[in-house]
Amino acid sequence: MLVAVLITLTLTLALLLALYLQASAADATQHVLVERIDALLPQTQCGRCTYQGCKPYAAAIASGAADINQCPPGGERTVHALAALLGRVPRPVGAEFGLVRAQPVVAWIDEAACIGCAKCIQACPVDAIVGAAKFMHTVLTDQCTGCELCIPPCPVDCIELRPATTTPLPAAAQRDV
Numbered sequence: 743m744l745v746a747v748l749i750t751l752t753l754t755l756a757l758l759l760a761l762y763l764q765a766s767a768a769d770a771t772q773h774v775l776v777e778r779i780d781a782l783l784p785q786t787q788c789g790r791c792t793y794q795g796c797k798p799y800a801a802a803i804a805s806g807a808a809d810i811n812q813c814p815p816g817g818e819r820t821v822h823a824l825a826a827l828l829g830r831v832p833r834p835v836g837a838e839f840g841l842v843r844a845q846p847v848v849a850w851i852d853e854a855a856c857i858g859c860a861k862c863i864q865a866c867p868v869d870a871i872v873g874a875a876k877f878m879h880t881v882l883t884d885q886c887t888g889c890e891l892c893i894p895p896c897p898v899d900c901i902e903l904r905p906a907t908t909t910p911l912p913a914a915a916q917r918d919v
Contacts, residue, residue, distance in 0.1 A: 788889030
């Protein structure tokens, strides 16, 4: 009787260990998949996909909770890359997630109109806006992802999007044009 109990206990422990190892391997595989998906996303952290950033969106795609066509900043190129990685059929980016731009854009602040409220700094998910309260702000264009999150909180509407390849004219030069 004691031998039978020991054998049953040993088999149960072996089964639990096998299940634990299988779950750990699945978690590791899932983690690698999330990292690979995240690497294909544009890292705008804009939330247009309905997730709080690119990494949570990648996790949702990996788990099957989100589709691959929810990223307007990534556009069709990202959809095709995700489709290739996951063996899915690419579909156009859903219009409900926002406009897919033909070329990348960055935020630009009209420094003459900026009142230094710092609301844009707080809204920027990638810290691409610099300045201090009650002083003008400016955008570090090489860090700006064009997510548009800085535009709605601006109380004086001094922020606009411009093509990422265009160097904006200084405010004084624009008045002369």
